[in-house]
Amino acid sequence: xxAFAYQALDSDGKTQRGVLQGxxxxxxxxxxxxxxxxxxxxxEATEQRRGALPFSRRGLSGIQLAMLxxxxxxxxxxxxxxxxxxxxLSEQDDNERQRTLTVALRARVMEGASLAQAMADFPDSxxxxxxxxxxxxxxxxxxxxxxxxxxxxxxxxxxxxxxxxAALTYPLLLTLVA
Numbered sequence: 058x059x060a061f062a063y064q065a066l067d068s069d070g071k072t073q074r075g076v077l078q079g080x081x082x083x084x085x086x087x088x089x090x091x092x093x094x095x096x097x098x099x100x101e102a103t104e105q106r107r108g109a110l111p112f113s114r115r116g117l118s119g120i121q122l123a124m125l126x127x128x129x130x131x132x133x134x135x136x137x138x139x140x141x142x143x144x145x146l147s148e149q150d151d152n153e154r155q156r157t158l159t160v161a162l163r164a165r166v167m168e169g170a171s172l173a174q175a176m177a178d179f180p181d182s183x184x185x186x187x188x189x190x191x192x193x194x195x196x197x198x199x200x201x202x203x204x205x206x207x208x209x210x211x212x213x214x215x216x217x218x219x220x221x222x223a224a225l226t227y228p229l230l231l232t233l234v235a
Contacts, residue, residue, distance in 0.1 A: 059080075060077070060102040060164040076157045120212070122183075122187075125159070172195060
């Protein structure tokens, strides 16, 4: 079942946002009404359609990607199937963008797609090299080790980005002041 991101009004008139799985957007709207919510928008959770996850402007940050990958590596290494691992991650996540992403990934995996194929639906969050490496890990049977290495890669990449940003801040400040 695909995942749908929604915006709805509760009985107090406050906007609620979240992600639900359903066969169609109509089924999700019906489920929201059964919960006492008035749906405003229901959209399939994919990045390709709108360039980003619904209700967001871009994919995951480097540190979010590293954390998600590390947690997924731990769960897969412990013997949990990928769909159950993604379900566990989505249940414990407080970040709406990341929760939407993990629910959508799980929905694609439940439809029969591999993890790498599911990640291909979210190119803003998962770079091509990341998806290709996950595909290699799935085919080799060493997905947990590959995910662990990718988490290290994402952490190192984010650290380098922060270092470069810090190194460029001072010269930029001097240029602006001068």
